[in-house]
Amino acid sequence: MPRRSIAAGLMAAALLLGSLVAPAFAAEAFIVVQSTTSTQNSGLFDNLLPRFTKKTGIQVRVVAVGTGQALKNARNGDGDVLLVHAKPAELKFVEAGYGVKRFDLMYNDFVIVGPPKDPAKVGGMKDPIAALKKIAAAKAAFASRGDDSGTHKKERALWKQASVDPTKASGKWYRETGSGMGATLNAAVGMGAYTMTDRATWIAFKNKADFKILVEGDTKLFNQYGVILVNPNRHKHVKVKEGQAFVDWLLSPEGQAAIAAYKVKGQQLFFPNAKK
Amino acid sequence: MQDFGAAFGEAFRLILTLDAGLLEIVVLSLKISLSAVALAGLIGLPLGAVLAVVRFPGRAVVVTLLNALMGLPPVVVGLIVYLMLSRAGPLGVFGLLYTPAAMIIAQTVLVVPIVAAIARQVIEDMRTEYDEQLRVLGIGPLGMVRTLLWDARASLLTALLAGFGRAIAEVGAVIIVGGNIDHVTRVMTTAIALETSKGDLALALGLGFVLLVIAVGVNALAMGLRRAAARGAYA
Amino acid sequence: MTSPPPERRNEAVLPVEALGITLRRNGRRLLDDVSVLFDGHDFCALMGPNGAGKSLFLRVLANLVTPDEGTVRWNDRLPDRRRAPKLGFAFQKPVTLRRSVRANIRYALAACRIRGAEGRQRTEAALALAGLADLARSPARVLSGGEQQRLAIARALAVEPELLLLDEPTANLDPASTAAIESLLRGAAYGGTKIVLVTHDIGQARRLAETVVFMHAGRITETTAADTFFDAPTSSAAEAFLAGRLVL
Numbered sequence: 001m002p003r004r005s006i007a008a009g010l011m012a013a014a015l016l017l018g019s020l021v022a023p024a025f026a027a028e029a030f031i032v033v034q035s036t037t038s039t040q041n042s043g044l045f046d047n048l049l050p051r052f053t054k055k056t057g058i059q060v061r062v063v064a065v066g067t068g069q070a071l072k073n074a075r076n077g078d079g080d081v082l083l084v085h086a087k088p089a090e091l092k093f094v095e096a097g098y099g100v101k102r103f104d105l106m107y108n109d110f111v112i113v114g115p116p117k118d119p120a121k122v123g124g125m126k127d128p129i130a131a132l133k134k135i136a137a138a139k140a141a142f143a144s145r146g147d148d149s150g151t152h153k154k155e156r157a158l159w160k161q162a163s164v165d166p167t168k169a170s171g172k173w174y175r176e177t178g179s180g181m182g183a184t185l186n187a188a189v190g191m192g193a194y195t196m197t198d199r200a201t202w203i204a205f206k207n208k209a210d211f212k213i214l215v216e217g218d219t220k221l222f223n224q225y226g227v228i229l230v231n232p233n234r235h236k237h238v239k240v241k242e243g244q245a246f247v248d249w250l251l252s253p254e255g256q257a258a259i260a261a262y263k264v265k266g267q268q269l270f271f272p273n274a275k276k
Numbered sequence: 277m278q279d280f281g282a283a284f285g286e287a288f289r290l291i292l293t294l295d296a297g298l299l300e301i302v303v304l305s306l307k308i309s310l311s312a313v314a315l316a317g318l319i320g321l322p323l324g325a326v327l328a329v330v331r332f333p334g335r336a337v338v339v340t341l342l343n344a345l346m347g348l349p350p351v352v353v354g355l356i357v358y359l360m361l362s363r364a365g366p367l368g369v370f371g372l373l374y375t376p377a378a379m380i381i382a383q384t385v386l387v388v389p390i391v392a393a394i395a396r397q398v399i400e401d402m403r404t405e406y407d408e409q410l411r412v413l414g415i416g417p418l419g420m421v422r423t424l425l426w427d428a429r430a431s432l433l434t435a436l437l438a439g440f441g442r443a444i445a446e447v448g449a450v451i452i453v454g455g456n457i458d459h460v461t462r463v464m465t466t467a468i469a470l471e472t473s474k475g476d477l478a479l480a481l482g483l484g485f486v487l488l489v490i491a492v493g494v495n496a497l498a499m500g501l502r503r504a505a506a507r508g509a510y511a
Numbered sequence: 512m513t514s515p516p517p518e519r520r521n522e523a524v525l526p527v528e529a530l531g532i533t534l535r536r537n538g539r540r541l542l543d544d545v546s547v548l549f550d551g552h553d554f555c556a557l558m559g560p561n562g563a564g565k566s567l568f569l570r571v572l573a574n575l576v577t578p579d580e581g582t583v584r585w586n587d588r589l590p591d592r593r594r595a596p597k598l599g600f601a602f603q604k605p606v607t608l609r610r611s612v613r614a615n616i617r618y619a620l621a622a623c624r625i626r627g628a629e630g631r632q633r634t635e636a637a638l639a640l641a642g643l644a645d646l647a648r649s650p651a652r653v654l655s656g657g658e659q660q661r662l663a664i665a666r667a668l669a670v671e672p673e674l675l676l677l678d679e680p681t682a683n684l685d686p687a688s689t690a691a692i693e694s695l696l697r698g699a700a701y702g703g704t705k706i707v708l709v710t711h712d713i714g715q716a717r718r719l720a721e722t723v724v725f726m727h728a729g730r731i732t733e734t735t736a737a738d739t740f741f742d743a744p745t746s747s748a749a750e751a752f753l754a755g756r757l758v759l
C-alpha cells in the first residue's frame with residue numbers, strides 16, 4: 001500500500017482525536033455529580049436530569065460508583081455535587097471542609113430478599129435485626145456488597161445491632177462480593193443467598209428469577225439520601241453557580257415533586273423529605 | 277435467568293433497527309479506541325523500532341519492562357491515569373477526567389506496550405536480516421528505523437489490530453477515568469457493565485454481541501492482512 | 512550519531528587498502544595479519560577452502576566488521592559509510608527489501624541521493640540490465656533465488672560503484688541462473704567496475720577472473736594472475752585446493 005494512504009490514515013486519526021478532545025476544553029455548561037449506583041440503576045436520574053437541564057440549560061454528568069468511592073472522588077475535587085446515602089460519612093465530609101453543607105434530599109428503604117425456599121425462615125418478618133440473627137443461626141448463605149458502599153455500611157450497622165460478626169464466616173455462609181448492588185444481586189440469585197438491597201434497585205432489577213422480598217417495612221431499614229455542594233474553597237474549579245442551581249432545584253418543590261413522581265411498575269421508589 | 281433466545285432476540289432487534297442509543301455508544305467506542313490505537317502507534321512503533329535498532333545501556337531493562345507492561349491489568353492503568361488526571365493530581369488543572377480524552381489516554385497507555393513490544397520483536401528479527409545490507413548502502417540508524425518500520429508494515433498493522441482488540445474490549449480503565457457518563461463517556465464495555473449490574477442481561481448480551489462482531493471483524497482483517505502479506509512475501 | 516552526516520555522497524573508494532588486518536574471536540585468529548591492495552580494474556577472485564576467512568575479510572573491507580588490529584583505507588581515507596561510498600556488496604543469501612523489485616532499486620539510489628528523473632532513468636536501466644523489467648512490479652520476495660540475487664546485484668550496480676564485493680553469489684543457484692549472473696558481472700567489469708568475487712567454483716573463477724587472491728587459515732597465501740594461478744600455484748594449500756584434495 002502506498003505511503004500516501006498511511007499518511008492520510010494518520011491525518012484522519014489526528015482529526016478524529018482533535019474532534020474528541022476539543023469538547024473537553026469547550027466551556028459548556030455542565031456539572032459532574034458523584035453519586036451512587038442505586039440512584040443511577042433505578043432510573044431516577046434518567047427521569048430527573050432532563051427536567052433540570054431543560055429548565056436551566058445545565059447538563060448533568062453522573063458518575064455512579066459506590067458511596068465510599070463517590071466520597072473519595074469528591075474529596076479529590078472530581079465532581080461538583082455529591083449525592084449519596086451514608087449520613088455519618090457525609091457529615092464528616094462537610095466537617096472536614098470538603099463540602100459546603102449537607103441537605104436531606106429523599107429516602108427510600110432497604111429490604112432483605114432471598115430465595116423462595118427461605119432456609120432461615122425469615123419471610124414476612126419486619127425487624128431486620130431478628131431476621132439477620134436467624135440467618136446467622138441457620139448459617140444460610142448471605143451475599144454482602146463488601147465494597148464499603150452506603151448499603152454495605154448500613155448492612156454492617158445492622159449486623160452490629162444483631163451482635164453478630166458475620167465476617168468470621170466470610171467465605172462460608174457470608175459471602176462478600178466486593179461489587180455493586182446489581183452484581184451482588186446477580187450473585188445472590190446465582191447462589192440462592194439472602195442479600196440486602198435498596199428497594200429502588202430491587203424493583204428496577206430485571207434478573208430476579210424467583211427471588212422475593214422477605215423482610216421489609218421497619219424504620220431501621222430507612223435509607224436517607226443527602227446532597228452536598230463540593231466546597232469551592234477546597235477546589236477552586238468547582239462550578240459553584242451551576243452546582244448550587246442543581247442542589248437548589250432538587251430541594252425545591254418542583255424537584256421534590258419530580259422525585260415523588262418517579263415510579264417503576266406503579267411503585268414510588270424515592271420519598272422526598274427535604275426540609276422546607 | 278432470562279433465556280438466551282430472548283437475549284439474542286433483543287440483540288438483533290437493537291442492531292437491525294440501528295437503535296440510536298446503541299449506535300451512539302458503538303460510535304463513541306470506535307472513536308475512542310481508534311484514537312487510542314493511532315496515538316499508541318505514533319508512540320509505540322518508533323519506540324519499538326528504536327529499541328530494536330539502537331543499543332544503549334539499560335536497553336534490556338526497558339525491553340523486559342515493556343513485555344511486563346503488556347500484561348498490565350486495565351484497572352491498574354485506570355487507577356494510575358485517574359490519579360494523574362484527578363483534580364487533586366498533577367494534571368488535574370486540564371479538567372480531563374470524565375471526558376473521552378481521559379479514556380483515550382488510558383487506552384493509549386494500555387496499548388503502547390503491546391504495540392511497542394510486538395514492534396520491537398518483529399523489527400529486531402528483521403534487523404538481523406537487513407543490518408549489513410543497509411549499512412553497506414550507507415543507511416544510518418535513523419534511516420534504518422524508517423526502513424524497518426516500513427518493511428515490517430504487515431506485521432506492525434497486525435500489532436495495531438491486536439492493540440485495538442485490547443482497547444475496544446477493556447472495561448476496567450475506561451470506567452474509572454470515563455465515569456460511564458451517559459451520552460458523554462459511555463462506551464460498549466461500560467454500558468455492558470452497567471446493564472449487567474441492572475440485571476438487564478438481554479441488553480448487556482446485545483451489546484456484547486456487537487462487541488463480538490467487531491472482534492471477529494478485527495480478527496478477520498488481521499487474517500486477511502497476513503494472507504495478503506504472505507502473498508507478497510512481506511511477512 | 513554525534514556528528515551530522517557529511518554532505519558529500521557517493522564518494523570514491525578506490526584504491527581499497529587493507530593493512531595488517533587481524534581479527535580474533537574466542538582466542539582464535541580468524542584473520543591473521545592480512546594485507547592487500549585493490550586497485551585497477553581487473554576482475555579478482557578470492558578463493559580458498561571453507562573457513563579460510565574469506566567472508567570475514569570481505570566484511571572487513573566493506574567496513575561492516577571492525578578488525579582488532581590493522582586498518583582499512585578507502586581512497587586513502589578511513590572508511591565512513593555515511594558518505595555512501597561507491598562500494599557495492601552482494602551477500603551469499605541476497606537481502607531483498609519487502610517491496611517491489613523496482614522499489615528495491617529505487618531505495619539504493621535514494622540512499623545515494625539519486626532521485627527524480629535521473630533516479631527513474633537509472634532504475635529502468637538497472638532493471639533492463641538484470642533482465643527484471645517484466646518483474647518490476649512484483650514483490651521482490653516472491654522472486655526465485657536466482658532472480659533475487661540478480662536483483663541484489665543490479666541494485667548494487669545501479670549506483671555505479673567503483674568496487675563490487677560478492678560473497679559466493681551463485682553458491683545455491685542452478686547453471687542457468689549462474690550464467691545470468693556471470694554475464695551481469697562480466698558486463699559490470701567491462702563497464703569499469705572493479706570486482707572482487709568470493710567463489711568456491713574453480714570453473715567460475717577460470718571463466719571470470721583475471722587475478723586470484725588465495726586465502727588459507729586466515730592468511731593470504733598468494734596473489735597471482737589467474738592464468739599463472741591455475742597452471743602453477745605457488746602455495747601448497749592452493750595447489751591442493753586446485754587438485755581437489757582436502758585442504759586442512
Ligand SMILES: Nc1ncnc2c1ncn2[C@@H]1O[C@H](COP(=O)(O)OP(=O)(O)O)[C@@H](O)[C@H]1O
Pocket residue numbers: 536537541559560561562563564565566567568
Ligand atoms: N562472528 C564470529 N565469531 C566467531 N567465529 C567466527 C565468526 N564469524 C566467522 N567465524 C569463524 O571464522 C572462520 C572464517 O569464517 P568465514 O570468513 O565465514 O570463512 P569462509 O572463508 O568460508 O567464508 C570460520 O572458522 C568461522 O567459524
Ligand SMILES: [Mg+2]
Pocket residue numbers: 565566567678
Ligand atoms: Mg563464506
